[in-house]
Amino acid sequence: MAATSLSPLVSTQTLKTVTNQTQHKTKTNDSSPIVSLKHSKNLTELRKLHSQITKQGLIHHPSSITKLISTCTEMGTFDSIIYAKSILNQFRKDNENDVTLFMYNSLIRGYSSIGLGNEAIWVYLEMLSLGISPDKYTFPFLLSACTKISAYAEGFQVHGSIIKMGFQGDVFILNSLIHFYSECGEIVLGRKVFDEMAERNVVSWTSLICGYARWGLAMEAVELFFEMVEEGTGPNSVTMVCVISACAKLKDLELGERVCRYIGELGVKVNTSMVNALVDMYMKCGAFDTAKRLFDECGEKNLVVCNTIMSNYVREGMAREALSILNETLGQRLVPDRVTILSTISASAQLGSIFWGKCCHGYVLRNGLEGWDSISNALIDMYMKCGKQEVACAVFYRMANKTVVSWNSLIAGYIRNGDVDSAWKVFNNMPESDLVSWNTIISALVKESMFKEAIELFRMMQSEGIKADRVTMVSIASACGYLGALDLAKWIHAYIKKNKIPCDIRLSTALVDMFARCGDPSNAMKIFNQMKIRDVSAWTAAIGAMAMEGNSNQAIELFNEMLRQGVKPDGVVFVGLLTACSHGGLVEEGQDLFRSMKSVHGISPQVVHYGCMVDVLGRAGLLEKALELIKSMPVEPNDVIWGSLLAACRMHRNVDMAEYAAERIKELASERTGNQVILSNIYASAGKWTDVAKVRLQLKEKGARKVPGSSSIEINGEIYEFTSGDASHPEMINIAPMLDEMHCRVRAAGHAPDLTNVLLNVDEQEKEYLLGRHSEKLAMAFGLISTNQGMPIRVVKNLRICSDCHSFAKLVSKVYDREIIIRDNNRFHFFQRGVCSCDDYW
DNA sequence: CTAGGGTTAG
Known part of the structure; x- marks a missing residue:
């Protein structure tokens, strides 16, 4: 009809x-x-x-x-x-x-x-x-509904009804159950259903394999796949997609290729989804070329595979490559969707390209994509990375449904642009903060050298019930290292073990560095030796540990061992090495290493390496040689280089060369004030008070002040900070008499105050008083009254220790029979029985 | 009934 x-x-x-x-x-x-x-x-x-x-x-x-x-x-x-x-x-x-x-x-x-x-x-x-x-068709639909909204309780009840009504023999229904449990993360229950099935088909296996892959049990997924094949169930393309993506998660290329052989052997139909999964796997395994070849070979691309390859490029920081794929996508007349745009926004952010970023934003607005929170979040991130804070904020405030990620992106953006205050305000006003928020703000505090505050926040975070992860611990370990708080360091190490925080290469390296800076090289080396994989950074931390301790030969030995193990050195490791040489006075070795950089390892020395070499030569008193080296530099020496020479001139009291170096610094019109401070120190040491006044006036004009000297000491897990001449410290009542006593006993032992270390042109008596109140002396006094005999006293100083405090500490260690350890901004000084580990050479 | 591409912190 x-x-x-x-x-x-x-x-x-x-x-x-x-x-x-x-x-x-x-x-x-x-x-x-x-x-x-x-x-x-x-x-x-x-x-x-x-x-x-x-x-x-x-x-x-x-x-x-x-x-x-x-x-x-x-x-x-x-x-x-x-x-x-x-x-x-x-x-x-x-x-x-x-x-x-x-x-x-x-x-x-x-x-x-x-x-x-x-x-x-x-x-x-x-x-x-x-x-x-209900009949046997009702249940799969119903379970699929429960799966979509993760309605665990309801699905569980449905399972009960299925059994009550006698449907437990129906493959379709049981497959739906496996899928439901797998999706809800109840993989064990899914497995139970699977195990109890009388007959299984491809879908049963596939559903379970997918479940394992989704919940991070990728190895189990692959094993189940092999089991399935062995049992004679042929996989279909859905199975292959799941198992290939499991291999991608494992980043195991060999396994992936083994799995892929079944496609041909068992005659599985290759479709676009499978090609996509393959491209993704090759990318995740780092085989970019293979992935790209596969991508190029499929003549007609679909949008998903374009998105896959793009997002992988972006994740690997290859923004240019990502954008070229976008070009191809558009050339194929494919219409970008929100995933495409998301990757493009990230690529623009990586390149800091406001041009591309604005293009994306326009596309988003034209196509009504701003309602997707991930798109808006990416836009916030992009504008922040392009330095457009106001636009980023505008996007943020226009968002109808802000998520934690939106807030976190805003915080991270502010910090990136140096506006820690705004970041802090946002952090305090956000409706709910997560681990990322805390990690972001803690790492910002560490960057701002607010170490005590960072640790305080870490404690606060725990009382809010947020569990720290390895990212948190990297920041905290680094903060602790700068504070030089050994007890805290040991506590952090124990905390990581107790809470089973997985130690990756980054965290282990941070711990090595932490113990090194806290003056515990043996613990540092213990952790280093336990590391299974060591990259250049790990070796650099260990070498740094030896350098800080003044154990230069061991540092060089570690470097040689690193080379033997086939780890390629980079520029950074040479900074550590050359520093070690300068601390140990190893002129020959330093020169050899410096030369080997280019000739053996193909690394062109950077300005910083020349700076290290000037230190090596300068500290050994080879001032002329140092000057020669500077003049032979292929690049223009900067203020740091001249500053190193200046510091060497100070040590060896060569006023003429110091003035020459200072002239060069002035020519460079440097903003750095540290050099001026050194220069004024030199003049002061030489007794040229009028010149000192001139330099200090220059500093004043620039609005700069000398960084106040401060020292910290850890007593019973508490960190106490002292600044030079600080009379208002709450502990001063107890410290002052102790200090007087120390001065008396030390003077009796032959100490004469080295007044050249005081900058200010004040009268002799005043100078002596100021010198006697240097922060490291206050910390030492506090250490003596707060710890028991036999306990070493550990002080961390933010500047380089002055020569008066150095000889003072030597005598204190002798008179009071105490081991005193002072870490300045350069190295460790172990004082024992009147001698220092640096041999008065620093 | 089963599948593939996605934003933030270090």
Whole structure:
């Protein structure tokens, strides 16, 4: 008949005709126009048809309603499913006894397909209330609904009903159960269902493999795959996609290629999804070339594979490559979606390209993508990285649904742009902070040298119930290292062990560095020796530990061992090495190493390396040689280089060369004030007070002040800080008498104050007083009264120790029979029985 | 009933 040949895109006019023709048959005959409309994609037409027929009161047959409903639900759009529900509601009002199970099954499936799992469950409950029992088709739909909204409790109840109703032999239903449990993270329960199945098919295996892969049990997923193949179940392309993505997660290329051999052997159909999974795996395993080749080989690309390769490039920091893929995507006339744009925004952020960033933002606005929070979050990040704080804020404040990530991106952005105050304000005002928020702010404090505050925040974070991870601990270890607080260091190490925080190469390296800076090289080396993999940074930390201790030979030995193990040196490790040489006075070795940089390792020495060499030569008193080296530099020497020479001149009291170096610094019009301070020290040492006054005046004009000397000491886990001449310290009542006593006893032992270390041109008595109140002396005094005999005293000083404090500390160690350890900004000084480990050479 | 691409901190 004519009705059955209706095309899906039939005109309204035709519809009317057809409807009129078949009116009288509708009541009794199932072959109504509705049947042919099943393939219609047009809801408007369906609506018209439906209202027309109902207006005439013609449709009352349950099977016609059923077909109408299933037609709607198969369209799978939001509107069509809502419409199907309204048809059912209307029908039920008049003919409650005629509603069928099939109608409900259709609706449950429909709601589930558009993600409205809750509605699906409500429809199911309504069905039960009408006394209609579910059948074997109901449960997969229902479980899929529960899966979509992670309705664990409901799904669990459904499982109960399945058993009660005796459906536990149905493969379809059990597969849905496995899928449900796997998605909800209850992989053990999924496995149980799987194990108890009498017969399994590909979907059973695949669902479980996917579950394992999704929840980080990638190895189990791959093993299950091999088991499946062994048992004789052939994988399909879905299985392959899952297992390949598991290999990608494992970053195991060899395993991935082994898995891939089955594609050919078992004749699995290769589709675009599989190509995509393969490209992703090769990228994640670092085989960019293979991935790119595979990508290039599939002539017609789909959007997903373009997105895959792009996002991988972005993640690896290869923004240029990502943008070239975008070009190709557009060339294929593919329309970028929000994932494409997300990667493009990140690429723009990486390049700091405000041009690309603005293009993206425009595209987002034109296509109404700003409602996706991840897009807006990426925009905030991008504008921050391009230095456009105001625009980033504007995007942030326009967001209707800000997430933690939005707030975190804002905080990180402020910090990147040096506005720690704003970051702090945002952090305190955000509705809920997560681990990332805390890590961001803690690492910012460390960068700002606010170490005590960083540790305080770490403690606060724990009292808020947020568990630290290895990122937190890297920051905290580094803060502790700068504080030189050994007890805290040991506590941190124990904390990591106790809380089973996984120690990756970064954290281990941070711990090595921490113990090194806290003056515990043996613990530093213990951790270093336990490391399974060591990169250049790890070796550098260990070498630094030896350098700080003044154990230069061991530092060089470590370096040689590193080379033997095939680790390629970089510029940074040479800084540590050359520093070690200068501390140990190893001129020959330093020169050899310096030369080997270019000739053996192909590393061109940077300005900083020349600076180290000037130190090496200068500290050995080879001032002329140092000057020669500076003059031979291929690049223009900067203020740091001249500053090193200046420092050497100070040590060897060569005023003429010091003045020459100072002239060069002045020529460079440097903003750095440290050199001026050194210069004024030299003049002061030489007794040229008028010159000192001149330099200090220059400093004043620039608005700079000498960094106040400060020392810290850790007593019973508490860190006490002292600044030079600070009389207001709460502990001063106890410290002052102790200090007096120390001065008396030390003077009796032959100490004469070295007044040249005092800058200010004040009278002799005043100078002596100021010198006697240097921060390291205050800390030493406090250490003596707060610790028991036999306990070493550990002090950390922010500047280089002055020569008076150095000889003072030597005598204190002798008179009081105490081991005194002072870490200045350069190295460790171990004072024992009147001698220092640096041999008075620093 | 089963599948693939995504933002933030170090």
